[in-house]
Structures are given as C-alpha cells and as structure tokens.
Amino acid sequence: MKDVTFGQYYPSHSFVHKMNPAIKILLTIAYIVGVFLVSGDNYYAGFLACVVFVLIATITARVPIFRVLKSIKAIIFFVLLSAILQIFFNKDGTPLWENGFITDKALIASGFIALRIILVVMGASLLTLTTSPVEIADGTEVLLAPLKLVKFPVHEFALIMSIALRFIPTLLEETDRIIKAQQARGAEFEGGIFKKAKAMIPVLIPLLIGSFRRADELADAMDSRCYSGSKNRTKYKKMGLTYRDAISFIITGGLVAGVVLLNGVVIL
Amino acid sequence: MQVKIENLSYSYGSKKLKVKAVNDICLEIKEGEFFGVVGHTGSGKSTLIQHLNGLIKVQKDSGKVIVGEYDLTDKKCDFKGLRAKVGMVFQYPEYQLFAETVFEDVKFGLKNFYPNLTEKEMEERIKKAVETVGLDYEKIKEKSPFELSGGQKRRVAIAGVIVSRPEVLVLDEPVAGLDPTGKREFVSLLHALHNDFVKTIIIVSHDMNLIAENCDRVAVLNKGNLVKVGTPKEVFMDKVKVEEWGLELPSTAYLTEKLREKGIEIDSDLTIKGFIDGYIRAKGGEK
Ligand SMILES: Nc1ncnc2c1ncn2[C@@H]1O[C@H](COP(=O)(O)OP(=O)(O)OP(=O)(O)O)[C@@H](O)[C@H]1O
Ligand SMILES: [Mg+2]
Numbered sequence: 001m002k003d004v005t006f007g008q009y010y011p012s013h014s015f016v017h018k019m020n021p022a023i024k025i026l027l028t029i030a031y032i033v034g035v036f037l038v039s040g041d042n043y044y045a046g047f048l049a050c051v052v053f054v055l056i057a058t059i060t061a062r063v064p065i066f067r068v069l070k071s072i073k074a075i076i077f078f079v080l081l082s083a084i085l086q087i088f089f090n091k092d093g094t095p096l097w098e099n100g101f102i103t104d105k106a107l108i109a110s111g112f113i114a115l116r117i118i119l120v121v122m123g124a125s126l127l128t129l130t131t132s133p134v135e136i137a138d139g140t141e142v143l144l145a146p147l148k149l150v151k152f153p154v155h156e157f158a159l160i161m162s163i164a165l166r167f168i169p170t171l172l173e174e175t176d177r178i179i180k181a182q183q184a185r186g187a188e189f190e191g192g193i194f195k196k197a198k199a200m201i202p203v204l205i206p207l208l209i210g211s212f213r214r215a216d217e218l219a220d221a222m223d224s225r226c227y228s229g230s231k232n233r234t235k236y237k238k239m240g241l242t243y244r245d246a247i248s249f250i251i252t253g254g255l256v257a258g259v260v261l262l263n264g265v266v267i268l
Numbered sequence: 269m270q271v272k273i274e275n276l277s278y279s280y281g282s283k284k285l286k287v288k289a290v291n292d293i294c295l296e297i298k299e300g301e302f303f304g305v306v307g308h309t310g311s312g313k314s315t316l317i318q319h320l321n322g323l324i325k326v327q328k329d330s331g332k333v334i335v336g337e338y339d340l341t342d343k344k345c346d347f348k349g350l351r352a353k354v355g356m357v358f359q360y361p362e363y364q365l366f367a368e369t370v371f372e373d374v375k376f377g378l379k380n381f382y383p384n385l386t387e388k389e390m391e392e393r394i395k396k397a398v399e400t401v402g403l404d405y406e407k408i409k410e411k412s413p414f415e416l417s418g419g420q421k422r423r424v425a426i427a428g429v430i431v432s433r434p435e436v437l438v439l440d441e442p443v444a445g446l447d448p449t450g451k452r453e454f455v456s457l458l459h460a461l462h463n464d465f466v467k468t469i470i471i472v473s474h475d476m477n478l479i480a481e482n483c484d485r486v487a488v489l490n491k492g493n494l495v496k497v498g499t500p501k502e503v504f505m506d507k508v509k510v511e512e513w514g515l516e517l518p519s520t521a522y523l524t525e526k527l528r529e530k531g532i533e534i535d536s537d538l539t540i541k542g543f544i545d546g547y548i549r550a551k552g553g554e555k
Contacts (some may be wrong), residue, residue, distance in 0.1 A: 174363075179363035180323050184356040185428060186348060186380025202376065203364035209414065 009127045015244055017130045021139030023245040027252040028127045035119045036254040040263040047215075049262075053255050054122050061130045072118055080116045082115060110111035130138040137162035138239065167214065171207065173227035178206050248268035269353060269435045271297040271320060276331035278315055278324065289315040291492040292331070297470060297485075299435075302462060304479040304500075305472045307489030308462040308514030313472045316489065317438050319472070321354040322347040323324050352381035354467070355366030355434030359441040362421035364428075365413040373413050374398060374428045381432045397431040400465055402457060423457075430465055441473060450469065451475070455482060455492070465534065480504065480518035480538040488513055500538045 011017075016024070031053065038046035054128050058068055072079070079171050093105025131139070141158035178190065182202045189199050278290040290312040297303045304312050307548045318324040319333050319340065326333055326341045331338040336352045358364070367373035374394045378385070385393075398405045401423040408416070413424055422442075430437065439458075455478060462469050473479055479486055480500040488496040488503060490513045496503050504510055504521040517525065520543040524534050527547075536546030 003515055089464075140426075177358060178364060180318070181361065183323055183359050184321060184351055184358075184376035185364075186432070187376075188348070188380075202364075202366045206363055210363060 008071075008125070008128055009132045010067055010132075011132075014060060014062040014130070014185075016057060016248075017149040019130075019238050019241070019248060020133040020241055020245050021131050023139075023237070023241070023249065024127060024131055025136065025139045025143060027131050027248055028103055028123055028258055030252050032120050034259045035123070036150050036251075037117055037259050038116070038258070042262040042264070043112065046262045047112065047119075048260045049255055049258055050119050053125065053251075054119060057123075057126055060128060063126065063129050067129060068122050069124055071121055075117065075121055079117050080142035083114045084116065122155050133165035134162050137165065144205050153229075154160060155233075159229060163218070164243075165209075171211065174210055175203065175207055178210075179204050269470070270297075270299050270334075271436065271470075272332075272334040273316075273319070274332040276316070276319065276326065276333060276336075278312075278319070278327055278330060280315075288492055293370050293489075293494045294495065295487060295494060297468060300467050301469075302458075302482055302484045303468065303470045304483035304486040305470065305489065306474070306476065306479055306486060306515060309474075310491075312492040313489055314440055317440060317470060317472060318356075320436070320438055320474075321351045321356050323356070339406075344386075348381065350518050352432045353434055354436045354438060355429040356439070357433065357439040358443050359444050360422075361425035361429070362413075362418065363444070364425055365407040365421060368412060369509055370398070370413055370424050371409040371411050372430050373424060377428050379430045382451045393431055393433075396434075397427040400430065400460065402453075402460075403427070419453075420445070422446075422454075430461060433522065434466055436468040436470065437461065438470045442471065443473060443475060444480065451478070458482070464472075471520075476504070478520040480520060481540065488515070490514070501536075504538060 031050075031264075035050050036048065058065055087102055088108050090106035091103060093103040094107075095103050096104055096107070128136070137158045140161060141154055144152070144154045144157065179187075182191070187199055187202055188194060191199075207220055273293055273295040276290060276293045277288065280287045280289055285401070293316065296522060305317060307313050315324060320335060322340055331341075333352060335354060338345055338353075340350070344516060363429075365373050367376060374397060375390060378393060385414070394409075394498055395405045397406065403420065403423055408420070408424075415419060416424065426442075443454055446454060451547055455536060458469060459482070471479075471483070485498060486496075486503045487494060491550055495513060498508070500518070504517055507517060507521075509522075510517055518538060520536065520538045520540060523539075523543065524536070527534055532550055534543065534546040534550050536542040
C-alpha cells in the first residue's frame with residue numbers, strides 16, 4: 001500500500017522548490033501547452049527544446065532524475081498503446097519494406113507521440129515533486145482568484161483540496177491497518193476479481209466510517225478555533241514573487257515562443 | 269503452542285532507503301505465558317509481533333519464526349490455519365467492525381477459518397465468545413456495531429478475534445484510549461481469557477504498570493534490538509538502563525527506588541500485592 005505515492009513531494013531547498021507555487025503551476029501549464037504545440041517541419045527542434053527545458057528544470061530542482069522517470073512507469077502502458085496504434089493505423093509515407101504495413105512516417109509519428117506524453121508527464125511530476133500538496137492548493141487558490149468575481153467559493157475549494165491531499169497518506173495507512181486486521185480474522189484478498197471485490201467490503205466499510213469520523217473531528221476542531229474562510233483572512237506564510245519567478249517566467253516564455261516560432265504558425 | 273523466533277531481522281523500504289525495524293532478535297515464548305513486549309515508540313514492537321501470524325512475511329535470509337507446528341519461513345506454510353491459531357488484536361480494534369449486526373461481525377472470522385461448521389455450532393461459539401468478553405448476547409446480537417459505545421465496540425471486536433479459539437492471542441496496544449476504569453476492566457477480561465479461552469497472551473503496551481502487574485515475562489526492544497528479556501522484576505531493576513531504553517518505571521518499581529533512598533529495602537515481584545507484602549515484611553510486621 002505504501003508504494004502508492006501520491007503527492008510524491010521530494011523535499012529540498014532548490015531554486016525550483018522556492019518558486020511561488022502559483023507561478024510554478026502556471027509555467028507548468030505553459031510548458032505542457034508548449035509540448036502540445038510542437039508540430040510543423042521543425043518539430044524535432046521543438047522537441048529538443050522541450051527535452052532540454054525539462055532536463056534543466058530537473059537539475060535546478062535538484063531532484064534525482066530517476067524520481068522523475070519513475071512517474072513514467074505508471075503510464076508506460078498508455079504510452080505504448082498510443083505508439084502502437086499510431087504504427088498500425090497511420091498510412092502516411094512509404095512502407096518500410098515492400099508491401100509492408102508499417103510506414104516510415106508512422107514510425108516517426110509514434111515515436112513523437114510517446115515522447116510527447118513522456119514530456120508532459122515529466123513536467124507534471126516535476127511540479128508535484130517540487131511543490132508540496134499544500135503549496136499546490138495555495139497556488140491553485142491564487143490562480144482561481146478571478147473566479148471570485150462570479151461568486152465561485154475559491155477559498156473553500158482550495159481548502160477542500162488541501163484537506164483531501166492531507167488525508168491521502170492517512171487513509172492509505174488506515175487501509176493498510178484495516179486490511180491487516182481483517183487478514184488476521186482470516187480474510188483473503190487473493191483470487192478472482194469477483195472474490196476480490198467481495199473481500200474488499202470488510203475493508204471499505206470501516207474505511208468509509210473512519211473517514212466520516214475524521215471529517216467530523218476535523219470540522220469540530222476547526223469550529224472550535226472559530227475558523228471561517230472570511231474575506232479578511234491573512235496568511236501565515238506569505239508567498240511573494242521573487243527573482244526566481246521572474247527568471248523562470250522569462251525562460252518558459254522563451255520556450256513557448258520558440259516552439260511557436262519554429263512551427264511557423266506565426267508568419268511575420 | 270510455543271513461539272520461537274530465531275535471529276529475526278526485518279527492514280522496511282526499498283534497497284536504496286532501508287529502515288531496519290527489527291534486528292537479529294532471538295526470543296522464545298512458552299505456551300501459557302502472559303508475555304509483555306515493551307519499547308520506546310518506533311522500536312519495532314509492531315513489526316516483530318506481526319510476524320507471528322504471517323501478516324509480515326519473514327524476509328529472505330532474515331532468520332526464522334516458528335509457531336507451534338507452523339514454520340513461517342516455509343513457502344508452503346498454511347497461513348490461514350496459522351491465523352486461526354494466532355489471533356491478533358490491533359490498536360483501536362473497534363475500527364475493524366463492518367457488518368450490519370454484532371452477530372454477523374463476530375461470525376466473520378469464524379466463517380473464514382471454519383466454513384464447514386453448521387449454523388448451530390457457529391451460533392454456540394459466537395454466543396460463548398460474546399459472553400466471554402462480558403456482553404449480554406441476547407441483547408446485543410442483533411444490534412448494529414456502530415450504535416454501541418466505544419468500550420462495547422472494542423469488546424465486540426475482541427469477540428470477533430477469539431471466536432475462532434486461537435491458542436495464542438497477540439494484542440498491540442489494546443488499552444490505548446481507554447479510561448482507567450476501562451483499562452482495569454480490560455485487564456480483567458484478559459485474565460478471564462487467559463484462564464479459559466486462549467493459552468498464551470502476548471501484549472504490547474506503553475503502560476508499564478499494566479506490564480508489571482500482569483506479565484510473567486517481558487521483552488524490551490530498543491531501536492530494533494532485543495535488549496532484555498526477563499520477569500518484570502529483572503527488567504525494571506536497573507533504573508538507569510530503563511531510562512536509556514526510553515521507558516518509564518512502573519509505580520511499584522519507582523516506589524521501591526524511592527524507599528531504597530530512604531534506607532528501606534523492599535523485595536517484591538513489582539505487582540501491587542507483592543509490593544505491599546514486601547513492604548510489610550521490610551517493616552518487620554505480620555501480615
Ligand atoms: N510501513 C512502514 N514503512 C516504512 N517504515 C516503517 C513502516 N512501519 C514501521 N516502519 C518503521 O519501522 C520502525 C519500527 O516500527 P514499529 O511500528 O514496529 O514500531 P513500534 O515499536 O510498534 O512503535 P509504536 O510504539 O509507535 O507503535 C520505525 O522506525 C518505523 O518508522
Ligand atoms: Mg506499534
């Protein structure tokens with residue numbers, strides 16, 4: 001159970017870790033858009049730029065590269081599937097051998113599809129590796145702030161998000177414990193899918209009840225401290241903008257602009 | 269059933285980030301013992317005892333665990349049979365309740381272990397278990413476990429473990445969160461169980477008074493190492509060592525220590541009764 005790493009935060013004091021989370025989220029989105037924009041004749045240059053960008057980001061974040069690559073493992077099936085579909089169904093270009101059904105263009109296209117997915121996942125996981133769940137919730141709150149104008153409860157939304165994130169490890173631990181307790185009473189979690197689903201009932205019900213209990217306790221604890229997400233609420237830790245955010249903004253902006261220019265989308 | 273642990277080690281985590289939780293432990297617990305396991309938080313108590321019913325599997329080349337005729341290092345070990353014989357009660361056992369009625373919940377373990385029993389036999393056993401934990405069977409059997417009080421829930425959960433008549437009962441911090449009365453009731457429940465339900469009791473607790481009062485022998489863990497095994501008297505004799513292990517003295521040992529400073533030497537087994545007898549003896553009085 002413990003292997004399920006969500007919120008896989010890798011603590012450090014690097015340049016990237018110290019960035020403003022709102023900016024980091026924004027720039028990650030920009031980067032992902034950049035990766036998807038790569039097309040046209042110069043696509044290899046665009047991809048190269050993205051690869052270099054993500055590598056530089058990893059190095060400045062002082063996160064071991066294997067941690068970033070680990071996130072790819074989870075989606076490897078998806079990557080292979082997209083690549084294989086591309087190989088079989090793309091009929092552009094010339095066949096690799098006589099009467100062959102695989103064309104050269106299809107092969108290249110499948111390679112780039114795989115690369116595109118991997119680049120996106122690397123970027124996203126770099127964000128979660130360098131930004132703690134609480135910071136992500138904070139950043140989201142800042143980014144969603146304009147929605148307050150249409151009366152969307154942004155603060156409450158961010159609060160729900162950070163509470164949910166906070167409780168994921170707790171719930172995993174609890175699941176682990178309940179599974180052990182039921183195993184001690186002879187429950188078995190092996191066998192066919194139907195048997196497995198049935199075996200999960202003695203785990204899921206206590207887990208659900210535990211969650212309600214926790215929610216109740218948390219609500220009481222917040223109430224008794226007079227919590228309210230009112231307008232004049234101040235932050236304990238104010239996240240301002242620093243030179244780091246400015247530098248990153250310029251570099252990422254440069255990347256996206258570069259990709260767009262390489263595409264020739266913007267014809268001057 | 270005798271419990272035999274030979275050179276047991278266990279590490280959590282991957283190859284890169286290894287946390288050694290249990291380190292080269294040799295321990296024997298005889299049938300019929302009321303055995304205590306103590307140690308500072310994180311010292312490896314839970315890890316150690318979860319080996320006893322195979323919830324944690326013995327790692328490769330990390331020693332041996334033998335419980336009765338079950339060799340847990342054996343690949344073909346019948347873990348289900350073992351778990352029927354070694355019951356385990358976790359901290360806050362009431363959090364494992366899930367069924368619609370108390371009856372169904374207690375039945376869960378029994379049905380898992382002995383699916384071939386007739387309904388009548390099952391009911392008899394369930395009745396016995398529920399009554400043994402001190403609840404009124406007729407009154408409670410159709411109730412939802414979730415409408416009971418905390419103490420009642422805990423009893424139901426324990427009934428759900430002992431219903432399969434384990435020979436060894438392992439309890440991991442079972443008195444956490446109980447008030448003094450609840451604690452006392454729980455301990456007398458354990459003694460009742462020890463006399464006619466289970467043979468061996470192994471209890472992990474941070475409550476040194478409970479340990480000194482009830483255990484025949486105690487094992488002390490410190491940072492994954494087994495640093496002492498013996499009677500409570502042997503274990504709590506050396507105040508300096510006890511502090512070094514991150515433990516407290518039980519009240520009786522503390523008083524013995526204080527009285528020694530005043531020049532009164534008391535020899536006792538550190539139970540309250542033993543202590544009082546020892547005090548009377550030291551004072552030269554008659555009982
Ligand atoms: N699932 C786990 N993954 C990684 N490390 C763990 C895990 N469970 C325990 N550990 C580590 O193993 C060591 C021993 O833990 P264990 O739970 O056995 O201690 P304990 O003596 O039961 O402590 P406590 O009195 O707090 O219950 C600790 O250092 C703990 O951090
Ligand atoms: Mg423990």
